[in-house]
Amino acid sequence: MLRISLVAAARCSSVLDERFDDDRPLDRASVQEVERAAPRLRWLSAFELRYCSPSPRARGTGELLGLTPLAQPGLRDCEMGRWRGARLDQVMASEPQAVAAWLDNPVVTPHSGESLLAFIARVGEWLDTRPEDGSRIVAVADPGVVRAAAVYALNAPPPTYWRIDAQPLSLTTVTRRPEGWALEFPA
Template sequence: MHLRVTFVAAARNASVLAERFEDDRPLDQAGWEEVQRAAPELIPLAAAELRYCSPTPRSRATGDALGYTPLAQLALRDCDMGRWRGFTLAEAMAREPEAVDVWLADPRATPHGGESMHSFISRVGSWLDTRPADDGGSIVAVAEPSVVRAALLYALKAPPSAYWNIDVRPLSTVTVVGHSGRWNVRLDGTAGR
């Protein structure tokens, strides 16, 4: 049995110049406009049998604007960054350079008091592996770019260090096809660009 899960990266705020850990701000006007430009390419994904989203306001709003009416999934939340929540990587580095170095070097480390990168990737992978596996079934999931990166690492069985080498643009899509424990990645492109 094979399942097709298409991840759509949530739209972003134009005011966000750098990605923030666990950024839960809603879409601003520029984000809404970005969704509207990408909508013709992304609306057909609403035909998926199941539609999910990360529990962030931005992911929910992106999914709703595209007509998905997604169900929020707690397992698709961003990595718990503990006391670094809301910081950029540069801000965390300025405050705790040694702790950031440990976190970047060791995927099991939690110097911020939150979730390790290893645990985050495993959580997202477990969500993927527990989706209903009707042969030929399809799912769409609107998620933060960090969640999409974690899903890709899990599907590819790539080391956590590769997380930093994947750039997930807002409103881009990627599809994984397969079943629990065996996923293949299919690149769909970037919507609206």
């Protein structure tokens, strides 16, 4: 059985300033948030395989947790095309019909980026290609990647993605069993 522990990266800014495909590094408040969470997550540094999303916030979170993770392109957040760097409220004000279409249909890409369906499939491919060699695996990933991994593991319909909340510095574990992927909740 393969077990992958996913840590949702810390915020890189206040919730009110969250942006699509955010490339900003962790700010002072985020660093302090990781430092407070580190004692409960430090045990993950014993894992043999340590990965992260290539975003500055995932890399920074992994480094602060003492993981020294290897960035994986397959774990990058959803490519948001021309919406990259914008806030949802800004895009909703300027393109309400495009945002509605994007939220309602997992194959549309009004932003000219990656569809929700393609994003979930990409994250699933990364999960599926991990070695089942007994190594323990941890990955620090942007919250959207954790959500996509959960949808993939459950083989749930893509709109389920919008109903999953991966809080910063939360831990989600997926396991690959003979019958397929599953979510595992720690005791």
